[in-house]
Amino acid sequence: MQxxxxxxVPCTLMGLMSGTSLDGLDLALCDFWNNEQGFHYNILQxxxxxxxxxxxxxxxxxxxxxxxxxxEVEVEFSNFMAQCVNIFxxxxxxxxxxxxxxxxxxxxxxxxxxxxxxxxxxxxxAKTGIPTICxxxxxxxxxxxxxxxxxxxxxxxLFHQYAGCLNLGGISNISQHANGVSIAHDISLCNIxxxxxAEQCGYSYDKEGMLAQKGAVHPALLExxxxxxxxxxxxxxxxxxxxxxxYYRPLLNSFSISIEDKLRTVCEHIAMQVAQSxxxxxxxxxxxxxxxxxxxISLLKEKTETTIIIPENQLVDFKEALIxxxxxxxxxxxxxNCLCSVTGASQNSCGGAIYMA
Numbered sequence: 001m002q003x004x005x006x007x008x009v010p011c012t013l014m015g016l017m018s019g020t021s022l023d024g025l026d027l028a029l030c031d032f033w034n035n036e037q038g039f040h041y042n043i044l045q046x047x048x049x050x051x052x053x054x055x056x057x058x059x060x061x062x063x064x065x066x067x068x069x070x071x072e073v074e075v076e077f078s079n080f081m082a083q084c085v086n087i088f089x090x091x092x093x094x095x096x097x098x099x100x101x102x103x104x105x106x107x108x109x110x111x112x113x114x115x116x117x118x119x120x121x122x123x124x125x126a127k128t129g130i131p132t133i134c135x136x137x138x139x140x141x142x143x144x145x146x147x148x149x150x151x152x153x154x155x156x157x158l159f160h161q162y163a164g165c166l167n168l169g170g171i172s173n174i175s176q177h178a179n180g181v182s183i184a185h186d187i188s189l190c191n192i193x194x195x196x197x198a199e200q201c202g203y204s205y206d207k208e209g210m211l212a213q214k215g216a217v218h219p220a221l222l223e224x225x226x227x228x229x230x231x232x233x234x235x236x237x238x239x240x241x242x243x244x245x246x247y248y249r250p251l252l253n254s255f256s257i258s259i260e261d262k263l264r265t266v267c268e269h270i271a272m273q274v275a276q277s278x279x280x281x282x283x284x285x286x287x288x289x290x291x292x293x294x295x296x297i298s299l300l301k302e303k304t305e306t307t308i309i310i311p312e313n314q315l316v317d318f319k320e321a322l323i324x325x326x327x328x329x330x331x332x333x334x335x336x337n338c339l340c341s342v343t344g345a346s347q348n349s350c351g352g353a354i355y356m357a
Contacts, residue, residue, distance in 0.1 A: 008034035008333055012044070012094055014130075015325030016081060016101040017318075018119070020170030020241055021191040022056055023205070023289060024048040025081060027088050028321035029096060032329045039157045041326065045092055046318045049084040062106045062118075063241055070106065070118070077104060078120040082127035089128075099124055099132040100328025100352070102320075108148070108240030115147045115240075121355035133328040133352040140338045145345025148238035149173045152184040152342045153330070154323035162309065163281040167320065168290025170195075171239050172270060174277045175342070184342040186239040188231075188273040189248060191289050193266045194296075196244075197252065201259050209295025215264030221255050225269040238343075267296050275303035283307040287319040328352065 010033040017026040027049070031042040051059065058073045065073075081101065089095060103119030121134035137147035152175035155165040164176035170192045175184035191205070198206040206212055228247060230237065252262055270290075278284060284306055290296055291310050301308055310316065330337040331352040338349045 008032075008039075008329075008335075011098070011329055011332070012096045013098045013100050013325040013328050014085065014088075014096040015318075015321035015323070015328070016085070016099060016119075017321040017324055018102060018104040019191075019320070020105060021195050021289065022051060022059060022170075023191070023195070024050050025084055026318055026321040027084060028318045028325055029088075029092055029094070030322055030325045032326060038160070039326075041158055041322065043314060043318065043322060044094065045088075046314055046321070047088050048317065049087075052080070055080060059104060063245055074118040074120060075123065077118055078123035079127065081119060082124050085124070085128045085130070096130060098328050098332060098354075099128065099130050100325045100331070101132060101134045102136065102150075102324045103134055105241065107242070108238065109242065110141050110146045110148075110238065113141060115141050121353055125355040125357045129357045131357050132355045133331050134355070135353040136324070136327055136331075136337070136351045139349045139351035140340075140343050140345050143340070143345035143347055143349055145338070145340060145343030145349075146238040147343060149175060149184045149186060149342060150327060150338060150351075151175060151320060151323045152177070152182045153337055153339050154326045155184075156182045158323070158326060159285055162283055162285045163306075164278070164284040166274065166278070166284050166286045167288040168270075168274075168286065168293070168296070169288040169320070172274055172288075172290065174274075174284075176281060181341050182339050185237050185277075187277050188270055189239060189244055190270050192241070192244050193248060193252070193270075194263065194290075194293070196249065197259055197263050197266065205289070206263055206293065209263075209267060209293045211260050212263035212267045213295045215258060215260030215262070217268050218255065218257055218261050218265045221251075221257070221262065221265045222268055224251055225266065226272065231273065267293075267299055270296060271299035271303050274300055278304045278306040281306045283309060285309050285311060287311065287316045289317075291316045
């Protein structure tokens, strides 16, 4: 995977990450370099910008909106990202040479050859004066892959001391690297489900799982949560918001039980599916918002023999932004940043469109 003879110039990049749970835009300013021991990173500065309420609402409506609405919101979203970058850099110790932006996923249907992340690289480059790398997924999809997950190459090259890396974000996903091969997949919906239910109680999320802890597992709901054929598929696979919109949201709304019982049952579902994916791994690094849900983590520890390692808060919150900055670092060195062993594509690829300032 890594060619030590290749020259990788030390570089500072900023990663921008907008997750499916819409809990904010994460920015991470990072240094990267390479030597005989491999790749290294240093997180210089991080910040999360909350979405304005009106923009957040529009982003939630994109899946069912018109094509014109999608274009209009992309412009608004891109200008918001550029504004956040400029505010961030006012007090930054150094300026990045490149921005590497994941964008915000609207549609993800790789089985139909499509995935759509909004966030204009042209607007970001023009409004910040910094060359911008974006659109990381579509090259892999063009080669027949899932276009996701993208983080496993970063996990393999930056966090190789762990048997695997588990992310508990809007969607839970796992990556593992053994015998020179990376394997990864999306596991289940995670914070998308938990936040959807917590919002019905007036909270943006269920802090430390306190609401879920008050509830009881509902067997019929748990069976239905575990029902989708997705969980039987052992090939390269990824999840889009479509699964929530078409199946899980109507399912949760159809049960006339307390929100606490729904949250408790969803936590049980997530822990069951994640534990199944951890089999055979001695030690995993756990990041993402779900790593702060102490009740969910306690359920997971009950169901697995894998040692769960939760790092400092900065890495918990900004690991994905860090890795997208790293994907940008690989891109500017014209090195593969997407692995076919993970996505099911016909070949590895170097994804990302570069917009010059």
